[in-house]
Amino acid sequence: MTHYPFSPTHPLWLLGCGNMAGAMLARWLETGLDPAAVTVIDPSRTEAPAGVRLLAAPPQGEAPPAALLLGVKPQIFAAASAGLSIKGSAIISIMAGVDGASLAARLPDASAIVRLMPNLPAALGKGVALLHASKGDAKAMADALATPLGLALWVESEALIDAGTAVSGSGPAFVYRFIDAMAAGAEKLGFTADQAQALALATVEGAAALASASPESPAILADRVASPKGTTRAGLDVLDEDAAIYTLIHRTLKAAADRAGALAEEARNG
Numbered sequence: 385m386t387h388y389p390f391s392p393t394h395p396l397w398l399l400g401c402g403n404m405a406g407a408m409l410a411r412w413l414e415t416g417l418d419p420a421a422v423t424v425i426d427p428s429r430t431e432a433p434a435g436v437r438l439l440a441a442p443p444q445g446e447a448p449p450a451a452l453l454l455g456v457k458p459q460i461f462a463a464a465s466a467g468l469s470i471k472g473s474a475i476i477s478i479m480a481g482v483d484g485a486s487l488a489a490r491l492p493d494a495s496a497i498v499r500l501m502p503n504l505p506a507a508l509g510k511g512v513a514l515l516h517a518s519k520g521d522a523k524a525m526a527d528a529l530a531t532p533l534g535l536a537l538w539v540e541s542e543a544l545i546d547a548g549t550a551v552s553g554s555g556p557a558f559v560y561r562f563i564d565a566m567a568a569g570a571e572k573l574g575f576t577a578d579q580a581q582a583l584a585l586a587t588v589e590g591a592a593a594l595a596s597a598s599p600e601s602p603a604i605l606a607d608r609v610a611s612p613k614g615t616t617r618a619g620l621d622v623l624d625e626d627a628a629i630y631t632l633i634h635r636t637l638k639a640a641a642d643r644a645g646a647l648a649e650e651a652r653n654g
């Protein structure tokens with residue numbers, strides 16, 4: 385169980401609680417966060433986890449929360465945060481792109497601002513949380529929120545949050561695409577759709593688990609699978625032709641990271 389620095393009199397508010405903030409909240413509650421310490425502000429939710437207060441709009445006339453998690457889309461951040469009273473609160477933003485300077489300009493009364501870039505496997509405690517301190521000191525609070533999500537990693541350079549948004553924030557989608565492509569290939573080789581998906585998923589899960597447990601790098605492990613003149617080498621020769629897979633993944637990550645920069649601009653104009 386994690387010790388969370390929140391209570392009904394020292395609360396955590398979530399502004400926007402959809403896919404990502406919802407996954408984080410589920411994990412926090414599962415690991416000991418007191419639901420009575422949490423308020424979800426989200427106009428399209430009809431229910432919240434047991435014991436969590438649900439509001440359609442920011443409460444008026446209440447003391448500011450200890451921390452406010454920004455879980456809305458970057459494009460609606462400006463509209464959604466208007467009228468929020470957060471004097472002295474710590475802000476934890478999971479929004480892609482929106483930089484610390486924009487957050488500070490929009491929420492000047494915040495005592496501290498942390499950018500936290502999570503990913504969806506956080507729901508299982510197998511996610512990644514990249515963190516960057518933009519203003520003030522909310523390290524202990526942010527650590528308490530990040531650690532139960534999986535790997536928590538602070539970065540000095542804010543640019544690495546955009547880079548990490550591409551690698552670990554968006555990354556699960558790229559891995560899912562690989563699994564889907566492997567399953568589609570397996571179907572073409574004769575497996576049923578169900579068999580193909582099960583094979584692809586179990587292979588990726590097992591390969592990742594072994595890579596985690598092994599002192600060897602993934603590059604070495606690939607060579608371990610490949611017997612000289614065997615089946616794996618024949619397949620790797622296709623993936624490696626003109627560094628095809630490296631080039632494709634680099635272009636994929638670059639496009640995602642560049643989009644984070646563009647989102648920042650859209651949020652500023654939103």
Ligand SMILES: NC(=O)C1=CN([C@@H]2O[C@H](COP(=O)(O)OP(=O)(O)OC[C@H]3O[C@@H](n4cnc5c(N)ncnc54)[C@H](O)[C@@H]3O)[C@@H](O)[C@H]2O)C=CC1
Pocket residue numbers: 399400401402403404405406425426427428429455456457458460463464478479480501502503504553554
């Ligand atoms: N989905 C993912 O895997 C990841 C998402 N993020 C970031 O998380 C944020 C949310 O993304 P998702 O959860 O995927 O989107 P989502 O659309 O599932 O969640 C956004 C939530 O904001 C709510 N909302 C809309 N207007 C609001 C308002 N005026 N006040 C309060 N709440 C309002 C919506 O009802 C919705 O529940 C984005 O900024 C995104 O960049 C970051 C990392 C990973």
Ligand SMILES: O=C(O)[C@@H]1CCC=N1
Pocket residue numbers: 480549553554
């Ligand atoms: O696609 C997006 O913009 C968000 C940020 C990282 C994952 N989902």
